[in-house]
Each structure stands twice: as structure tokens, then as C-alpha cells.
Amino acid sequence: MSTKKYVYFFGGGKAEGSAEMRNLLGGKGANLAEMTSMEIPVPPGFTISTEACIEFYENEQQWPKGLDNEVKAHLAHLEEVMGAKFGDVENPLLLSVRSGARVSMPGMMDTVLNLGLNDQTVKGLIEKSGNERFAYDSYRRFVQMYGDVVLGVDHHNLEALIQETKDRKGVKLDMDLEASDWKELVGKFKAMIKEKTGKDFPEDPLEQLYGSINAVFASWNNPRAIKYREINDIPGHWGTAVNVQVMVFGNMGDDSGTGVAFTRDPATGENVFYGEFLMNAQGEDVVAGIRTPQPIAELKRIKPEIYDELEAIYKKLEDHYRDMQDIEFTIQEDVLYMLQTRGGKRTATAAVKIAVDMVDEGLIDKETALQRVDAAQLDQLLHPMLDADAEYDVLAKGLPASPGAAVGRVVFNASDAEVWSGRGEKVILVRTETSPEDIGGMNVAQGILTSRGGMTSHAAVVARGMGKCCVAGAGDIRVSEAEKCFRVGDVTVKEGDWITLNGTAGEVIVGKMELVEPKLAGEFGRLMEWADEVRKLGIRTNADTPHDAKVARDFGAEGIGLCRTEHMFFAEDRINIVRQMILAEDVEGRRKALAKLLPIQKADFKGILREMNGLPVTIRLLDPPLHEFLPREAHTIAEVAKELGVTEDKLRAKIDSLEEFNPMLGHRGCRLGITSPEIYEMQVQAIIEAACELAKEGVKVLPEIMIPLTGTKKEMSILKKLTVETADKVIEKAGIKLNYLVGTMIEVPRAALVADKIAEEAQFFSFGTNDMTQMTYGFSRDDAGTFLGAYLDQGILEKDPFQSLDQKGVGQLVEIGVKKGRSANADLKVGICGEHGGDPSSIDFFHRVGMNYVSCSPYRVPVARLAAAQAQLRTPRS
Amino acid sequence: MSTKKYVYFFGGGKAEGSAEMRNLLGGKGANLAEMTSMEIPVPPGFTISTEACIEFYENEQQWPKGLDNEVKAHLAHLEEVMGAKFGDVENPLLLSVRSGARVSMPGMMDTVLNLGLNDQTVKGLIEKSGNERFAYDSYRRFVQMYGDVVLGVDHHNLEALIQETKDRKGVKLDMDLEASDWKELVGKFKAMIKEKTGKDFPEDPLEQLYGSINAVFASWNNPRAIKYREINDIPGHWGTAVNVQVMVFGNMGDDSGTGVAFTRDPATGENVFYGEFLMNAQGEDVVAGIRTPQPIAELKRIKPEIYDELEAIYKKLEDHYRDMQDIEFTIQEDVLYMLQTRGGKRTATAAVKIAVDMVDEGLIDKETALQRVDAAQLDQLLHPMLDADAEYDVLAKGLPASPGAAVGRVVFNASDAEVWSGRGEKVILVRTETSPEDIGGMNVAQGILTSRGGMTSHAAVVARGMGKCCVAGAGDIRVSEAEKCFRVGDVTVKEGDWITLNGTAGEVIVGKMELVEPKLAGEFGRLMEWADEVRKLGIRTNADTPHDAKVARDFGAEGIGLCRTEHMFFAEDRINIVRQMILAEDVEGRRKALAKLLPIQKADFKGILREMNGLPVTIRLLDPPLHEFLPREAHTIAEVAKELGVTEDKLRAKIDSLEEFNPMLGHRGCRLGITSPEIYEMQVQAIIEAACELAKEGVKVLPEIMIPLTGTKKEMSILKKLTVETADKVIEKAGIKLNYLVGTMIEVPRAALVADKIAEEAQFFSFGTNDMTQMTYGFSRDDAGTFLGAYLDQGILEKDPFQSLDQKGVGQLVEIGVKKGRSANADLKVGICGEHGGDPSSIDFFHRVGMNYVSCSPYRVPVARLAAAQAQLRTPRS
DSSP, X not given: OOOOOOEEEEETTEESOOGGGHHHHHHHHHHHHHHHHTTOOOOOXXXXXXXXXXXXXXXXXXXXXXXHHHHHHHHHHHHHHHTOEETOSSSEEOEEEEEEESSOOTTTSOEEEEETOOTTHHHHHHHHHSOHHHHHHHHHHHHHHHHHHTTOXXXXXXXXXXXXXXXXXXXXXXXXXOHHHHHHHHHHHHHHHHHXXXXXXXXXXXXXXXXXXXXXXXXXXSHHHXXXXXXXXXXXXXXXXXXXXXXXXXXXXXXXEEEEEXXXXXXXXXXXXXXXXXXXXXXXXXXXXXXXXXXXXXXXXXXXXXXXXXXXXXXXXXXXXXXXXXXXXXXXXXXXXXXXXXXXOOOHHHHHHXXXXXXHTTSSOHHHHHHHSOHHHHGGGGSOEEOTXXXXXXXXXXXXXXXXXXXXXXXXXXXXXXXXXXXXXXXXXXXXXXXXXXXXXXHXXXXXXXXSOOTTSHHHHHHHHHTOEEEEOOTTXXXXXXXXXXXXXXXXXXXXXXXXXXXXXXXXXXXXXXXXXXXXXXXXXXXXXXXXXXXXXXXXXXXXXXXXXXXXXXXXOOSEEEEESHHHHHSTTTHHHHHHHHHOSSHHHHHHHHHHHHHHHHHHHHHHHHHTTTSEEEEEOOOSOGGGGSOOSHHHXXXXXXXXXXXXXXXXXXXXXXXXSOGGGSSOTHHXXXXXXXXXXXXXXXXXXXXXXXXXXXXXXXXXEEEOSOOSHHHHHHHHHHHHHHHHHHHHHHTSOOOOEXXXXXXXXXXXXXXXXXXXXXXXXXXXXHHHHHHHHTOOTTTTHHXXXXXXXXXXXXXXXXXXXXXXXXXXXXXXXXXXXXXXXXXXXXXXXSGGGGOHHHHHHHHHTTOSEEEEOGGGHHHHHHHHHHHHHHSOOO | OOOOOOEEEEETTEESOOGGGHHHHHHHHHHHHHHHHXXXXXXXXEXXXXXXXXXXXXXXXXXXXXHHHHHHHHHHHHHHHHTOEETOSSSEEOEEEEEEESSOOTTXXXXXXXXXXXXXXXXXXXXXXXXXXXXXXXXXXXXXXXXXXXXXXXXXXXXXXXXXHHHHHTOOSGGGOOHHHHHXXXXXXXXXXXXXXXXXXXXXXXXXXXXXXXXXXXXXXXXXXXXXXXXXXXXXXXXXXXXXXXOOOTTSSTTOEEXXXXXXXXXXXXXXXXXXXXXXXXHHHHHHTSSOOEETHHHHHHOHHHHHHHHHHHHHHHHHHTSOEEEEEEEETTEEXXXXXXXXXXXXXXXXXXXXXXXXXXXXXXXXXHHHSOHHHHGGGGSOEEOTTOOOOOSEEOEEEEOSEEEEEEESSHHHHHHHHHTTOOEEEEESSOOGGGHHHHHHOSEEEESSOOTTSHXXXXXXXXXXXXXXXXXXXXEETTTTEEEETTEEEETTOEEEEETTTTXXXXXXXXXXXXXXXXXXXXXHHHHHHHOOSEEEEEOSSHHHHHHHHHTTOOSXXXXXXXXXXXXXXXXXXXXXXXXXXXXXXXXXXXXXHHHHHHHHXXXXXXXXXXXXXXXXXXXXXGGGGSOOSXXXXXXXXXXXXOOHHHHHHHHHHHOOSXXXXXXXXXXXXXXXXXXXXXXXXXXXXXXXXXXXXXXXXXXXXXXXXXXXXXXXXXXXXXXXXXXXXXXXXXXXXXXXXXXXXXXXXHHHHTHHHXXXXXXXXXEOHHHHHHHHHTOOTTTTHHHHHHHHHTTXXXXXXXXXXXTTTHHHHHHHHHHHHHHHOTTOEEEEOSGGGGOHHHHHHHHHTTOSEEEEOGGGHHHHHHHHHHHHHHSOOO
């Protein structure tokens, strides 16, 4: 009987795993194995695979069969390699237990260190180390961590006990406590744990190990891990591996220490060794931001041999992985150990620079470079920055932890951030330091400011991952979360005050600064060119104004895929004409109002068509239900009635008659075109007149007229006829030749199902995946907020289907629509203009179903260009 | 070069067409050809095919190529056969031009008679007939009809001229006018027509013929024809044929006449010859109801030879067609001519009796009998009747024109009928006589009462077709449409007063009578048994109460396919408990309120499960969004707040927080079950407790618990788990064995697309085609009224998709859902519980896609049984 293998050993220059086995062993485990094989000094250990975790969840949180025996066998092997025994009183083996998913989820899951200590083995540790204080410090750390992580005793309870001891002894710092204090605290911790849990603290090292492994498995589904996965698109079914590794101690004295480093600058991408360390400390002390660590250059000064060894290792690792690495190391009594290497998280700026530099350095090729940059992350380069020439006063300086600039109103906790941003406010989250509980608030904030912590503090790492501006460790500011204000000298900034952060320089500025548009230049520009060489999918933009059109064009848009005309109807100089049109008693009255709109709309279209000289522009005819143009509130109704010169009663009667129960499924889109053809007629006339006038000026215009919300062939044939007749009349009158297309949006599910019929009348399709998602799921986007959270939490939805296309459901309709459409009309041009057009995984899907282009918001155009190139690189070559 | 043939000759015992060519020649034309071949006396003529009409519309209302020559050639042939010439002054040939679609659309399209007359040929007619008055009467009828039908001059204008003449001469009746009067009127008509149209009346007979043919083509798309097709599910693309036939004259004196008859009683189905005639009249006089005709038995008395000949012909026709025939005849100078035979329209009662009788008579087999009854029409047998034992005073008596009983408030025109019924009132339409313009009002009325006209009057024919109670020709009542009242002696019945009609006995009763439920007995019962022998599709019912369940069971329902639980929530004794539940601050509070609902719901379920002893009952868990249970109006809010003991502000805040933009796509269905599982838990507990208690009493219960609005597998797996856990706990406690199923509705398009995944968790599917239609089309049923009319008028929709399933669009999803569901779960039971479950053409579709059952409203169960049998008979046998 062959049993499944769940556990993989590494140590003594040999490893059962390798870097390729990341899915099975998690990133950390795979790389520990790889480093071991590379003869880099790594404390030995073993990795329990992600499969074990998955089966643990499938099996009502029981270990899969055979795992127990495997763990025991590997533990025995480890004892043999180390010449020490787990639980041995003379020569105790101590272990760490760490999580490790396929992709890094920093700080999200649990870790237990110093495992194997109890009242007996601590004596062995004293013996072995000759350092009682170290031994008891390690022991209390273990009890404290295990109590919190495994047994669920709130860490504040235990910390309070330490504080009591300090108060009693009149000291301030942990370092001032002695061996006997720690020893005493171990006892108090255990008593507290017994009181809270009703059970004795486990003395049996094996029980401690099993408890820790289970806790790591369980931490895969703790709320903050789930939230992190949600934000970072990590599937819940991946599970985590568990790494059990021999402990090395950075806290054994001044010849010991610990540090983290990046092989290149993770903020700028510059090719410099970049990191921080703390002497006489354990790893958690660096990350937690409690003591401010020293820059890595300092290590060269105080421990030159160690530094040289580290430098050799990091270069070896970068050459080996051909990517920038994020490494962790510990020095125990002047011996260097590597605890981790992984691809380093980086800002988009850094990602682009590193990828392009590595091509120049000959480390990777262009295609690899394109795949190295996370397309979604590019978004962070595409947001405004402070003007380089702007003059301003800096209130305080901190670390430039994540670049870009942000303007917002100050809030002091994550939940306020979520509330304020929920009502449309831009906020800056200000904290002494952030913790994983703050994830939600960080996600909605424009930027993050902390008064403590370094470049690798929680705030800095997470903000960079999110592509969000962050100033960290601004030591001059004193944050009072209770009073909801922060102070710098005698300046007080209160909740709701506006500030500006300059993450690129680490500056905090009072007030709202003007920000400037980002540019595609340098490495970014080169990467985009490489993307364009590779991609097959066209990239257009959704733009309703000449300004948006210009921004998008500068970002590389190859046309407009969606120009909405309703925004034009809302502008102040025309909304009342629109209302006159709606209030008209008959077609004549409507035509009269429409005649006033005609020159205004024509001017709008001229602006956009001129901006897009030489590129196609898809203009959608009026889509929203007419009631959207009428006032809602009692006082506005009175006002508007007066402006329009009608009675309030008449206006109110019209509002009532147009009211709808489900406007989403109401009298809108082409249904308006069918019942009030004069509206579409005017719009077509305006578009074609604009095009003709520009054509005469020598502008190259390619208008594409788009009918919204079609669900039947007949709607399309009626409205196409109206469009063509109107357009051809204008063209004939202008006496020129003008090409234009008439097509439709495919939004209602029925349109996809009968796309073959509709394609007999349409020259192009543009999938409106926003509305299609609403109708296919039966989710009103405006209302789904009340249950979407629960749906994500319970794993009913893996992602918000309005952000990333539901490929399994809505995607089927898209695929049916494309296939059927092309089957009837081989020349059919097919694109998509929903918001999914800027989402990389959706773009990959649209590429795969063979669309001609995607259209996205102007600032997403570079994202889409890169995503389209990546989609092409993923396509199997035949 | 072969040209297409558009024209088919009949006459002299030979015909180019036959009864089989109905699609090409229309019903009238095909049967004229068939009768000609059967050597039945038919005036010769020719039929222009429906293809010509279709091409006429495809070709911008121009005749197809070749038609012109064909018409001329056939006209020449006709002249040859008749030995007369069209337009000849000595011996003029006169023609009739009549429409004739595939199926009869009585009175909906246009006819022109006496064609070929002008100031010259009228002289020939005088010569030939020796009857100047007849000749001028015919001539004025022609000018009058042509002016109205072809030239569009409102007939009231022309009638006013006749009235003037009568007034001037001091006479009352048309019959009192002399040849010279008619001659003078011809001149006045022509002058009036010139005045109104600006053109001379055409004297050229060929121009008259072409004009008439065009008018018939055009009448295919007149508004009332479109409306009629809409009501009767006749596709707009069929077109009409045009029959050009030699005129025979029933108005040549007392040896002439005209009549219509049915080979069996069209109201009761009794095997008696049944009809009416008028001597010295043209056909339109009988149908128009202007003179009250004599019963056919009278003909036997006054023209026995003619009657015998007619009897022999009708029997020959019934034997030949093996169906009840509706015939038209004209007697010209004691010679009998047949002008039409067609399958006779009949009430559902008659249809059932005739079908069953004909099986007994050996004319047809059972399968043919099943196909002879229009399943949709059965509906009319399934509505309440007057109790046979009831005592009442009859206000007035009329003809029992269409059976059944109706109770409603009196209205006096079709548009009032539509308005009143639009606001939910039941109305009886009372008219002196009805005309095709009244179709819309007749369709929405409970019943129709006229003071004039016979059993074949417009009101009677149309009402029978609609299966609507009608009392016609109630001569004692005087209707004042202007005053909106009718009088019988000194009793005045005003608009809005309640009356009861007994269509079976022709009685008018003041006030609201109690009506009794129909029964399946006699021929109806036998037909249903035959249907059950044939059909493969199960028939269930949608029922929320024990009463509905009983009605449906008596009608043959084999289970409940949809028991909605929300109606139970609205009842007065529980709505406030539901509101307490909604207002509760937390799960505890909700559970407290739900605990109060539990025994009430349990009692509800016991009632229904007991009624359905031995049959499956599908119960749907709560579906509507919670805000539907809260009050809306300001004063009710105050009241309810008081009753619930909460502040108005609190109630209002809850109402606001639950408000939705698109409730149809909102927080409802299983989304409620996910976010408030305690509601579903309570409902499952109530269902299973009810079932267990009944099982102990010996009742055979088969509960099927249905989760609404599922769109993902995970929703189903979470809620199935909750259901099974809750149910099994109850069953265990009861200590019995109980089988139950857990399944889901397939309503959102996504559910159909991922049905294979959902079927892994569901034991049955029930398609909710109402909601699926809303989401697939993107039509809100509550709002679509504003454009659905235009969509039907413009042919965008052939039928209202909420009444008859959109097989081409929504049907694709249904088919995908069934196939994918069965692919993952071969035992999956599949049904449908939308309103389409009672629509025969939809039932045919559901049969074809292989569903196990349909579920419809109780009164539609027999309709569904028959439709299911017909669907099976349509299935090709392999």
C-alpha cells in the first residue's frame, strides 16, 4: 500500500524539495529546500505540504491519514542531523513552526517560535547556552506566543503581566528585566492561561508541536487572512504549508542578531543592497516595528565578515532566481543563517525598473520582463504625483515607504477609514503603527502615514503591495488615536483635516496640494513598447470628454470603445433642454427641444472626434431611463418647475409617470430609441454632422455608432435603419464620402444567446459586461452591497464579479455571444467596454475568447496594454 | 424562365388549389377550391396567394413581379367561364374581393363587394337584372364600401348623406329609398369622396380591382388586425390571401337571400344544424347585426328545396372535413351558392363535446379528438358558473351567445373597459352592438352584453372565440352610451353598477351573484382521461393554500410544484411578527420573533400537506426582499410603529436601510438565507415538523424543500447543509422515517449556465421562468408596460414573453439548464413553476426539452393536461 507523501525534509546540504515545488511546499518551504541544495546555510527542518492543509479542511479539520507518522519520522531524522533531541533535558532541540503559502501573505498567518521548551528542557537550554536570561526570555516568548496563537488567549492579557512586573520593579524596557523576572512571568503566564482556557499549559513538546501545526493550518482561514486573499485575488482553496525548522537565536547576545533585506531597492528598483537589522533580537522584533532597526550598511561596519558572507549569498540568490529577492537572516553567535528567500515585493516603479534593468543586464529576456510586472500593480504609476516644481512647507518627514502622492482627509482608525470612504470621502489613514487588523482601512485609504516603524514595517510592506502612497516612521509626529488628532510641535491636525503625503520623498504636508498626471517615460515607456510588440488585443478607452480622450491617447489608447452621451445631457447648459424634451406633450414638442440640443451635442462630438484624429470612436446613443434626468427632491422640483415654466403638478405628474420599480430593467437603452426615435435621430445627426465638418477640415474621423441594450434582432434592424437613413441624409447633404459603422452593445443575456441573429444587422459588438453581470447573476450593483460582503466571506464568490469578470458564468455568455456573432458575420468586430476591460485576469479571458479589443478607463490603458501582452505570452504557441 | 405562380383559379368543377393549400391560399381560398372540386356550387373566381402579400410587404408595398400579368390572365379566364366581361356595358361581370388568412380573423380585414360598377356598367346591370333599384343599391354599396375601405373616407360621412336623404323624404329605413334616391346618392358619395381625397372616384373597373386588392393586402396590418393577432397568437409574417370571386346577389328580391350556419351548435356542441339567414340581403347585413335574422329552421318552411340542398351540402362538408363547419351561402333568384366553408369557431364546451361525439360517431379517433380542442380555450370551462339551484330575478333576456357566467361592474365603451380593468376592476362591457374597434375592451371584460345582433353577430362570435360569457341581442334593454347607462322598463343601470350575466341561459341579473366552481365531468372528463393516457409530462400546480390545493387536485394536479411561503407572512395575524423579526437588532431578537412564527407556519404547511396526501409538495423558502413586509405610506408607518412599540424614527430608519434601487435584483431569495440563515432554519423546521406530525397520523407526505434564486453551487451547498441538518434533527426527534428532497429554483441566467455544478448539490430543479424572462431580456415586468405595447406593435416581440415563453432566447437557457443539470445528476427531477406552466405553446416546449413536469395555477391544470397530451402527439415517433 503506497501512502501519500505529505512531509519534505531539508538539511545538511540536501533537500527533498526544490523551488519548483512552490504549490506543494509553499513559497517559504520550496525556497528553504532550494537554498539548502545550493549549500547556503539554512537551519534544517521539514515542510508539511499544502495538500495536507487542504485535506485537513476537507476532513473536518482532522489530519490526513499518515501525516502523524510522517511528522514523527521526520522529527527523528532532524534529531539525528542535529545531534539533539526534542524534549531532551540535556540537549533539547528547539523548533520554529511557520506558515508558508504559495504566495507570500506577510503577517497574515501564525508562527510559533522556541517550541520544545518546558520547565525541564529550559534547564538544558541554560546549560547549553550558558545564558539563563536568554533561556528564560526564550521560554516566556514561547509560552506567550503559544498562549496567544494556539490557545487563543488575548495577547493583551499576557502583556499586562509583563507591564505589572516592570511597574513593580520600576523599569521601562523588556531589556531591563532579568532571568528571574522572566522565570516568574512564565509561571504567571501559565496560570493566566489556565484561568482563561481551563486547561494546563502543555508541557509535552510533541503536544506543543501538534498544537502549533494545527494553529498554522487554522490561521489560513482567520478573518485577516481571508481579507488579504480577497484583496490580493488569492484563492481560498490553495491552503498553506507548515515549516518546522530548527531554531536559531538572534537574541543570544551582542554577537547575535537578525535582519531582513532586499537585493535591490524595493521602492525605486535601484540596484543596491537594501535592508535593516537589529542585534540581539529575534526576527519578530524587526518586523513589528517596536525597535527601530539599523540600515544594512551599518552591518558592514560592525560585522564585516558576516556582511561579506551575506553579500555573496544575496548575489548568488539573485543570479540563481534571476529576480530581486527578499531575504531574512539570523546571526547566532557570529554564525550566519538564512531563514528565507523569496521574490521581493516591490512598488510598480521598482518592478518596472528591475524588469527592464535585468533585460539590460542580460539576466532575463523581454518576454520574461513583461511577465515580471504585475499588470494590476501598474495602476499605482498611473496616479497623480506632486509636481516636481511645486513649492510647499513640509510639516514632518518620515521614510519614503511607498511612492506617489496622496491627498485626503485625516482619519485615525481603519473602521473610520472604511466609513468615510464609503460615503465618498478621500481619506489618509494615520496610525502610530499599523497591524494586520487595519488591512480593510488601508485598502480604502488614499495613503498611509505612521509615526513608528521602518521601511519593512507592516505599513510599508502592505502599502507597497497595494501600490498606495505611504510615509512610515515619521517620528516627529505624535498620534493620539483616542483624541483623533496628531501633533507636530505646536501644530495639531484633527480628524477631517486635509493633508497631502508625498510617498516618494517621505513628506507630510498640511492642506490639499495640486497633483500632476503621470507620464509614460523611461523604463515604463520601454516596457510598454515591448508589450505592444507582443500583444494581439487592441486597447481602447472609455472616454466622454476631449480631456479624457487625450489622457487615454497619451497612455496609448488606440481608439474610444465607449463614449457615453448621457453625461453630456447632464451638463448645466443643457439639462433643462433635456427636461423640456421629456415634458413635451408630443413628438413635435420633443423635436423642438431636441433641435436645441443638436448644436450642443455636435460640438461635444467634434471635440472628441478631433482629439481622436485617425482613431475609431464608438459613441453610444442615449442609455439611461428618462427619469434620471428629472429632479427628485421636493425643493428641486419646485425650482425646476419654475425654470421650465410648468406647474409643479405637471412636473410631478411626469416624474410619477416615469418612475420605475427596477430602472435597471426598465425603459432605457434601445427601448427609448424604439419609443422615441427622434432622440436617436438627433444624436445620429449630431454625430454625423460633427464628423462631416471635421472631415472637411482634414481630420480623419472614424465614428462607430452604438445601440445600447439590444436584445432582439428586430430592435437592431429598426434602429440601424433609422441610423443609416439619418446618417446618409447628412452625408449626402455634406457632399463628402464618410465611413461609419453601426453596431450594438451586448448586455442583456438574451443578446448573447441570439447573437447570431443580431450579428446579421450589426457591424460590431461591444460587450457591456457591467450590466450583463447584473442580469446574469440577478445582482443589482446598487443594492448588492448588503450581501456581497457575506458572499465573499463565505466563499460563495471568489472575487467581486463587478471587478473581475465571472468567467464561469457571465463568461459563458460572452463566449456564446462572440462565437454566434462571428458565425453569422465573419467580419464582426468584437470588443468589451465594461469596467472589466481594465482588469488583467478579465483581459486574459477576453484575449482567449478572441475579442478584437478591450476598452477601459484612461488611467487603466497601460495596465491593459501589459495585461494583453501577458495574455498573449500565456497563449500556447502552435 | 420560370416565373413564380401567385394566382390560383377555381370554377366550373375544377380548381388549381385544395384544402391542403391553406397556408398558401388562406383558409377561405383553400376551401373555395376544395368545394369547387367537390362539385358544390361555388361562384367561380381566383385566389391571390399569401406569398404575394408577404412579398408585397417585403417589397415596400409593391406587387411582386408577374402578379399583374397573372391577375389579368385569370380575370380573362373568369370572363370566359362566366360569358361576361369585367367593365362591359352590356353584360358586366361583377366581382367581390375578400381577404383570407391561414386562420379565420372574422371582421378584422377588409372586403369590397359589387366591384366593376360605374356609371356605364350599372346600366348593363339594370338591363341584365331588370331591377333598377337593385342595381343602384348595389352601385351605391360599392361606392360606399370602396370609399371607406380603399380610399379611407370615414363611413360616417357617407352614412350621414343617406340619413339626409331619408330625413328629406321623411322615411326611416334603407328599404324605403327608391332607385332614384340611390342613384342620386351615388353622385353625392362621389362628390364627398372627391372633396375628402382630392381625387375623382375611379371609374375604371381594373383600377377598382387593383385598388381593392391593395386595400386587402394593407388591411393585414390595420390596427385591429394586429390587435386580433396579438390576442390570438397569430404571427404577423403569415400575410393574407385575396379572393376575387364573381358576385352573387342575395339582394335581388324575395327569391334571394343570404345566410350563415354551423353544422353543429357552436355554443353547446349539440349535433343540430344551426344558423340564421335574411332574405333580400347581402352577407354583410347578417353579420353586422343591423337587421335581426331568422333562424335557419325558418328556411325549411319558406324554401324547402333550397333547405334540402343546403342540408345535403352541409352533411357532405362535415363528412369530408370530419369537423364541424361554419358555412356561408347566398341564394340568388332561387339558386343556392356556397361562399365559404371553414372549421367553425366554437366554445370550449362545444369543442369538447364535438370532439368526443365525433369519436363516438366513428368520424375521428381519440388522438384526433385531443388535437381538435384548443388547450388554451379550455380555460373558459374552468371559470365559475351560476349555481344551477340559485334563485334570482332576471332583469332582461337575450341570446345565450357564449356560455358561462360573469360578474362585474358595467362600463359602456371599450376604452373605459380597459381603463377600469387596468386598475383592477372586473367589468361587463355593455354596448348596443360591438364592432371590431371594441376588441381591446372585450378582451379585458368579464362578459359582454349587447342589445342588438344575433348568435352570429360580432359580439357573439368574438366572445365565443375568447371563451368569454356573452348575452347578445337583449332587445329589452336600451343602451345609452352617451349617458353611460342602460334601461329596462323603469330600471336604470348606471356605469359602475354591478350586474351578473348568465351566458348559458342568456340572462341579465342586477347585482353580484355567487358563482360556483366548474367540474370535470361528462365529455370533458372523458377527454381529460384520454389526455392522461397519452401525455408523458407530469402536471402540478402552484398553490399556497389548502383551498387552492384542493381545487387543483380536483382538476387532476399530481402534486404542488410551487408553494410560496411569503403569502403566509403577509396574513394579518403574523405580519407584525414578521416586522418584529426584521426590526430585531441581532440574531437573538430575530430568533425570538421567528419562534412565534414557527407554530403558525407549521399549521399552514400541515393544511397543505394534508390536502395533498400521497402527492409531492414543493415548498419554496422565503423569496421576496424584506422591505416588502414593511409599511410604505406615512400614516401606516406611524400606526405600525405604535403597534410594534418602536419609535417611528427607528421604523423609518429600517425602511430606509432596506430600500433598494432594483428590488428584483436585490437582497432576496437565497441571499436572505445566506445572510439570515435563521429564517430558513425556522421554515425548514416548520415544514418538517408538520410533515412528521402528519406522517404519524398516517398521512402520506412528500415534502420537497426549494431554495429560491440560486446562482452558484456554493449557495446551494451552504443552504442544503442548513436544510438537511435542521430537517434531520427534527426527524430524529420525531423518531420516524421521512423522505424529503432539497432542490432549487433555476431563475437567474447564471444558474442555467452553471446548472451542472448546482445539480451536484440539488435533487431537483424548478425553472422560474418569470424571473428568468425578466433577467434574460432585462425587462422588469412591473415597468415593461411602457414599451411592451410598442414592441408588439412593431413586431419586435411576437408575443408577450411573460405570457408565452420566449423559446428562442430564454428557452436556450432552459435547455442548457436541463441538459447540464442532467449531465451532472442523471436522477435530477426537472420542472417549471413560472406562469408559462399553464401556456400550451410553452408546455409543448417544456415537453420537448424533457422536463418531468410543469406546474401551473389550479384553474389551468386541465389546460396543461391537454396541452401535454398534444405535445406528446406532436412528438415524432421513432
